[in-house]
Amino acid sequence: PTLSFQVLLTSDAPTGDVLLDETLRHMKATEASETVQTWIELLTGETWNPFKLQYQLRNVRERIAKALVEKGILTTEKQNFLLFDMTTHPVSNTTEKQRLVKKLQETMLERWGNSPQRMDRRTLALLVLAHSSDVLENVFASLADDKYDVAMNRTKDLLEMDPEVEAAKARGAEMIWAVLAAFNK
Numbered sequence: 001p002t003l004s005f006q007v008l009l010t011s012d013a014p015t016g017d018v019l020l021d022e023t024l025r026h027m028k029a030t031e032a033s034e035t036v037q038t039w040i041e042l043l044t045g046e047t048w049n050p051f052k053l054q055y056q057l058r059n060v061r062e063r064i065a066k067a068l069v070e071k072g073i074l075t076t077e078k079q080n081f082l083l084f085d086m087t088t089h090p091v092s093n094t095t096e097k098q099r100l101v102k103k104l105q106e107t108m109l110e111r112w113g114n115s116p117q118r119m120d121r122r123t124l125a126l127l128v129l130a131h132s133s134d135v136l137e138n139v140f141a142s143l144a145d146d147k148y149d150v151a152m153n154r155t156k157d158l159l160e161m162d163p164e165v166e167a168a169k170a171r172g173a174e175m176i177w178a179v180l181a182a183f184n185k
Contacts, residue, residue, distance in 0.1 A: 004035050007027065009027045012028045040182050042055045075092040105143065109150060159180070
């Protein structure tokens with residue numbers, strides 16, 4: 001089953017991204033292959049296994065936010081919540097956000113091939129991540145009601161597909177289906 005897919009490192013060549021390179025080092029250092037579910041828990045800091053703590057990434061959200069600030073996608077602000085201040089990272093580059101929204105909208109409406117195998121893998125991954133982050137409805141919110149319904153129904157059908165079956169047919173997108181299975185668990 002996809003939840004028990006073992007993640008095998010095929011290359012530890014540096015990517016140039018600090019978090020990805022750190023992840024590669026952790027994967028290389030593991031003595032036994034770990035499952036997709038285990039790596040998600042480790043890389044998000046959600047594991048409580050004391051024997052695996054050395055493989056956790058530290059301050060992942062903050063580091064991702066900082067990288068997006070450096071790229072000009074987000075900005076950093078302090079917001080006051082009555083008794084305390086909190087750092088937030090609102091979107092500063094709305095053009096990039098709109099590009100991603102438009103890409104997902106067009107994929108689910110104009111370029112819909114009625115099959116996940118016909119979708120670009122990066123777009124499928126973006127769709128899975130948007131779903132798992134509970135922002136997918138926002139992606140389609142600007143559409144007219146009839147188009148919104150079509151896009152949401154197609155997305156719902158796609159996300160309710162059996163990850164086991166789809167991973168077997170995926171040819172290169174097996175990991176995306178394994179991640180969806182882990183998020184839906």
